[in-house]
Amino acid sequence: MKLIVGLGNPGERYRFSRHNFGFIVVDILADEWRIPLNQQGYFSLFGRGIFKGVELFLVKPMTYMNNSGVALKGWFEFILPSVEDVLVIHDDLDLPFGDVRLKKDGGHGGHRGLISIIEVTGTKNFSRLRIGTGRPQGRERDREAIIEWLLRPLSQDELLQLDKSFEKAKNCIEEFILYGIEKAMSNCNKKA
Template sequence: MVKLLVFLGNPGKAYARTRHNIGWMVAEHLYPNQSWSEKFHGLVSTALTLKLLKPTTYMNESGRSVRACMDFYGYSAEEILVIHDDLELPYGTLRLQKGGGLGGHNGLKSIKAHAQSDQFSRLRIGIGRPVHGSVASFVLERFTSDEEISLPLVINLAEKMLTDYYSSLPVTNTLV
C-alpha cells in the first residue's frame, strides 16, 4: 500500500511551468490549499494517511530527499509512488506502473540509488521528446502554447488515474 507520494520537480519560479515540473503541477492541483513544511531536503505534508513530498534538491538529487523521508517514517520502496515527467511517452500519455525501466530519467535514477530499489510505483506523465535540440534543454522549457491548452486535461487525467488506482487516495478538486 502506498504511504508516500513523491512529486518530482525543481524549486524556483524559473522552473514552475516547465515540463520537468509536471509532478509539482499535479501536487498543486490535487492539494491546492495544502500546508507544506520544509523537511527531508524538500517540502512535506500530510493528507489523511498519506505523506506528500516535493523534493527541493533539484531533479537529479531527488533520491536524497526521498531517502531522508523513507528513513524517518520507516517506508520501503514498495510504499512509494513517484509522479514525474516522462520523455519516452508522447505528450499527454500517462502510465501507472510499479518498477520497470527508468528511461534515462535522472530523478528516478537518484531515487533508485538512494532507495536501493526500483520497486516503487510511478505515474509516468508523457511530455514527448524534442524534435530538435537537447533533451536537457527540452525538459527545462515551458510547454508549447498548444500543450498549455490541453495541460489541465492531462493533469485531470493524472488525478483520475491516481484516484481510480488508489481508491483511498485523499484528493481535492475532483472534477466530474
C-alpha cells in the first residue's frame, strides 16, 4: 500500500497558488485515476483506490501547510507499515519554476510543511516529489516577498507553463508506485 500526500492549504484563495502544487497534483491524480477525494480522517481529505494493482491512498492534509505533520502522524501510525511507502508532494523555492525532482529522504530545506512532518512524526525517511516555484525576482531572500510569492494565485500563463510539469510529476509518481523510489529517481531526475 502506498500513501501519496500532496501538501497545500485548504480554501479557494490558495487553490491555484505555488504553495498548493501538492494539492494540485493530488487532484490531477484523483481525476485521472478515478479515485474520488470524498473521505475525511486524520485531519485530511482523502481517497482510497488502486493504481495498476497497487492499493493506495491519495491524501490532502486539511491542517494548513505549517501543521501538515499533525495530519501525517495518524497516517504513519495507523495505516502504513513503512515510511518507504510514503511520497510527499510539495513546492520547492530552490528549484526553478516548474522543475520536478524526486528525493529519497533528507532534511526539510526550510519548508514549513516538511518541518512539521519531521517534527511530529519523528522521521525524515520519506520520499518527496519537489516542484519548483522559483523565487521572486530581485527579492529572493525577502521573507515577506517570498510568502506573497508562494500564496498569490498563479496567472493563466503560469498555469499553462505548468502543464508539462504536472504531467511529469504524474509520471514520476506512477513510477514510484510501481517500481519504488530508486528506479523512479533514476528515470525522473534525468536532465531533458
